[in-house]
Amino acid sequence: MxxxxxxxxxxxxxxxxxxxxxxCSLVHKNPFELLIATVLSAQCTDERVNKVTRVLFDKYPDAENMAESDPEEIMEIVRPTGFYKNKASNILRISKTIVEDYEGKLPLDMGKLTKLPGVGRKTANVVLGNFGKAEGxxxxxxxxxxxxxxxxxxxxxxxxxxxxxxxxxxxxxxxxxxxxxxxxxxxxxxxxxxxxxxxxxxxxxxxxxxxxxxx
CATH class of the missing domain: 1.10.1670.10 (Helix-hairpin-Helix base-excision DNA repair enzymes (C-terminal))
Incomplete structure (x- = not known):
């Protein structure tokens, strides 16, 4: 055996x-996009997420733009991914935290990532594995x-x-x-x-x- x-x-x-x-099957151009796409992928297929993020990132390409967005518009865009109210809320809170605490740049650090709203170890591992040093x-x-x-x-x-x-x-x-x-x-x-x-x-x-x- x-x-x-x-x-x-x-x-x-x-x-x-x-x-x-x-x-990685989630389409992204940078760590921020991958983080948001991973948040949206919970209980949703990557294929559907990629269709949604194409629209989302075209309208809100970075944390600064996302942080200043209309919550209702974010909810409407991410609605197809399911649990859209909670996901939209986390996306906005994540973006505002990145802008207020990290000068608009997503920190590539496990401790800081997992302190972001709605970001657990799995999501942090996705980002770090593709853009930082894999910690898990x-x-x-x-x-x-x-x-x-x-x-x-x-x-x-x-x-x-x-x-x-x-x-x-x-x-x-x-x-x-x-x-x-x-x-x-x-x-x-x-x-x-x-x-x-x-x-x-x-x-x-x-x-x-x-x-x-x-x-």
Whole structure:
């Protein structure tokens, strides 16, 4: 039986073979845009977020413009992403904080990012992984599901999953690992209808083996 570390090493090799070009699917030009897009992505597809941010950033291209925007207009623009009232409120509060406390420039620091309204560790990891120095691994629904199914993590808690993964995945792979796992989760290891028989990881996957080796 493979250890978690052995499974993780096999998984990394698999991801490099199948998803070597995986990258962030949220369209953005700078850290601020990525932060806002990530806030909007909660309970929403990246595809829909990208349609919304195209309009949002065209009208409000930076924190200064966003901070001075009409709350009602922000709500109307982000409405398609769901939970639009709360998201619009957080976007405005984030923008005002960046302008008032950081001279309009988003701080690339975990402590400061997570103090922004509505910004948790996962969102901060997305920004830092792409624009700063990765301080952790993004654990979204795909990463949580996939790593649990394969059997390289034991916990169901995102923060504990992150710590487990950080001990198994080389630091220089943290950001790319998340992108690759998300791509794999959308492509093969889907939530409701995983394509287990098409998966190159099935012989090492606890989920597949516990199902009798076939789906």
């Amino acid at each position: 493979r250890s978690k570390r052995q499974k993780a090493e096999k998984f990394l090799t698999f991801l490099d073979e199948k998803y070597s070009d995986a990258e 691994i993004v654990v979204d629904t795909h990463v949580k599901r996939v790593t649990s199914r394969i059997g390289i993590v034991s916990s169901g808690d995102p923060e504990k999953i992150e710590k487990e993964l950080m001990s198994l995945i080389p630091h220089d792979r943290w950001n790319k690992f998340s992108h690759q796992v998300i791509a794999f989760g959308r492509d093969i290891c889907r939530s409701r209808t995983p394509k287990c028989n098409e998966c190159g990881m099935n012989k090492a996957c606890a989920y597949f083996l516990n199902k009798g080796g076939s789906r």
